[in-house]
Amino acid sequence: MEANAEIEEALGRIEAEVAKGNYDLKGLGFWRLVGEVGRDPGLADRFAERIARVDRLAFERWANFGLTAPVWLGNLLELAGALIGLGILLSALGEEGNIQGIGLVVGAGILMVTLHPLAHYAVGRALGITFTHYFLDGPAKVQPSVKTDYATYLRATPLRRAAMHAAGALATKLVPIGVLVMAVLVKAPGWSILALAAIATVVVATDILFSTKIGDWKRVLREVRAHRGSGEK
Numbered sequence: 001m002e003a004n005a006e007i008e009e010a011l012g013r014i015e016a017e018v019a020k021g022n023y024d025l026k027g028l029g030f031w032r033l034v035g036e037v038g039r040d041p042g043l044a045d046r047f048a049e050r051i052a053r054v055d056r057l058a059f060e061r062w063a064n065f066g067l068t069a070p071v072w073l074g075n076l077l078e079l080a081g082a083l084i085g086l087g088i089l090l091s092a093l094g095e096e097g098n099i100q101g102i103g104l105v106v107g108a109g110i111l112m113v114t115l116h117p118l119a120h121y122a123v124g125r126a127l128g129i130t131f132t133h134y135f136l137d138g139p140a141k142v143q144p145s146v147k148t149d150y151a152t153y154l155r156a157t158p159l160r161r162a163a164m165h166a167a168g169a170l171a172t173k174l175v176p177i178g179v180l181v182m183a184v185l186v187k188a189p190g191w192s193i194l195a196l197a198a199i200a201t202v203v204v205a206t207d208i209l210f211s212t213k214i215g216d217w218k219r220v221l222r223e224v225r226a227h228r229g230s231g232e233k
Contacts, residue, residue: 007033007047015054023058030054037154038161039226044154052151056132059147067136071146074134075121078114078144085110089179093186101183101192108179108196112203115171117146123167127160129153162223169207169216176200 014028025031034051037043069077085107092103121131130149137145153161180196211217 004043004046007037007043011047011050011054015050018054018058021061023061025055025058030058034150034154035222035226038158038223039229041155041157048151048154051154052149055150059133069134071121071131071134074144074146075118078118078134081110081114082118085114093182098189100186101189101195104179104183104188104192105195105199108176108199111175111179112172112199113144115175116168117144119167119171120164121146124148124164127156127163129156129160129164158223158227162220162227165216165219165223169211169220173200173203173207176203 010029010033014025014030014033017028018025022028034055037047037051087107088103088110089107092100092107095103117134124131130152131146132149133147135145135147137143148164156164176196176199180193180200183193183196207215207217212221
């Protein structure tokens with residue numbers, strides 16, 4: 001009961017600040033609170049809707065300064081892009097020389113970008129997590145990303161949340177590695193094999209150096225720790 005009262009008080013304070021236009025959720029302690037609630041199914045069940053409401057209000061106000069799209073439209077655009085990337089990739093297999101190399105590299109690049117949010121979405125929906133928006137994220141704010149609905153996110157088990165986060169990260173890594181293997185098998189131009197090897201190396205190294213601290217793998221590790229702490233089998 002004491003934990004409930006403390007969370008109730010903290011959420012009330014955060015809601016009041018957000019209502020006044022303060023959308024610095026990290027500075028307000030919101031994400032620390034979300035982490036605490038996410039580790040306890042009882043707390044998640046009680047506070048998930050309220051947390052989702054605060055998160056969505058802050059996101060929508062922040063998103064006024066960026067580009068967002070409904071989930072159905074974002075999925076449609078990403079799927080169209082993925083089909084274009086796949087078409088370029090398959091067409092390249094019937095070519096030779098530099099045309100083939102360019103097609104393999106370009107197709108891989110398009111698939112890396114488009115399959116990342118689609119993998120998050122597909123696995124999340126399969127595990128009971130829903131989404132609210134597409135938006136541009138990443139260091140340069142140009143990477144298409146899909147926004148989770150925190151009510152369904154917090155009510156999902158930690159391992160389900162971990163799987164959703166891992167799906168996008170794995171898609172981004174498996175594409176260049178898979179196309180690299182393909183390029184070697186079809187004896188693509190050496191420069192394209194080197195380019196694909198460099199892309200694969202960079203994305204794996206980025207995961208090791210950065211994603212475990214600020215990206216998808218950080219979230220995966222957080223949810224795995226939450227699972228272990230919950231005592232669930």
